């Protein structure tokens with residue numbers, strides 16, 4: 001089976017664990033890295049070993065766990081130097097208020113804090129603490145210092161904390177931490193771009209409780225959003241009903257009807273650099289929505305009218321922006337995608353085949369053709385994740401062509 005996160009394969013990752021109750025989540029994170037065939041070495045503070053034993057980490061990683069700056073079996077090479085030479089990236093998670101303070105002030109009084117000072121590659125901090133500690137001005141100032149110096153500090157989440165209270169300061173999930181590690185191994189070729197992505201289905205109501213829609217899961221759009229943030233873009237995702245997890249760092253705006261989608265696209269379009277229209281818009285709506293619930297009494301005819309074309313209404317605002325359209329077709333994919341490419345004045349049109357159980361809705365695969373403004377065409381038969389990767393790569397190439 002292909003690896004879920006191939007970008008982590010054979011990567012050398014150091015995880016610094018400090019004395020927080022949230023350290024139990026790191027066992028799951030380490031498993032995730034090992035599953036992705038990454039190599040992990042864990043460095044623990046002495047206080048961290050009071051929460052989790054080093055044996056748990058060494059068993060999961062297949063590597064020794066490092067705690068002491070002066071271990072009993074000290075050899076000629078100091079540990080903080082050999083670990084600095086080994087690691088490609090370091091994630092300190094959970095990061096206590098204490099380690100943040102030490103890192104911000106250049107204190108090196110144990111193995112982990114000394115390693116932070118000597119480590120030449122990217123370091124990410126994932127703070128976790130009680131809300132009062134998180135909002136303490138000393139901690140806030142230390143976070144500012146670390147960010148100013150170019151360290152990534154993952155914002156903690158709001159939710160139930162270890163004490164049972166609800167507040168800000170919770171360590172993000174292992175999957176989210178893994179996401180930030182994956183980002184380190186992606187080309188940051190979309191950094192500085194603001195990308196607006198629409199995803200999922202729209203609904204057009206017949207009466208107060210029934211609607212016309214389509215089976216879009218939103219998967220393609222969410223993969224596009226994930227791929228864009230991994231490459232450093234700022235992403236706004238306008239989404240219809242979808243159970244897909246929202247990628248970390250993505251701002252999600254929920255819509256239901258086509259007119260809501262249109263309103264949100266118009267609102268964010270002027271400030272974005274790239275628009276990707278991936279939402280499965282329900283192209284027709286009833287001429288008149290009935291009030292209440294239509295009774296089941298004999299035959300019923302619905303008169304439908306086309307919904308407005310959102311892209312057509314954006315023409316004047318386009319300026320230097322890049323617009324990517326999607327078109328899902330049951331036949332003549334290339335011909336129809338080309339027609340839409342011309343009519344909608346997009347820069348890239350992704351024509352996809354809808355074939356039950358093979359390509360399109362409800363399956364992982366997409367087959368089709370991409371048409372570029374250079375008149376080039378590119379056929380594809382890929383998973384949705386791979387297609388998202390290809391599209392973002394093409395957007396990055398066009399960015400540097402300008």
Ligand SMILES: Cc1cc2nc3c(=O)[nH]c(=O)nc-3n(C[C@H](O)[C@H](O)[C@H](O)COP(=O)(O)O)c2cc1C
Pocket residue numbers: 017018019020021022045046047048095096097098099128129130133
């Ligand atoms: C049960 C318990 C839970 C703790 N959880 C946290 C925590 O989540 N975040 C934090 O910053 N400190 C927490 N502390 C306090 C730290 O363990 C303490 O500041 C310690 O000096 C940190 O040492 P270290 O950064 O070297 O691991 C906790 C302490 C105890 C006793």
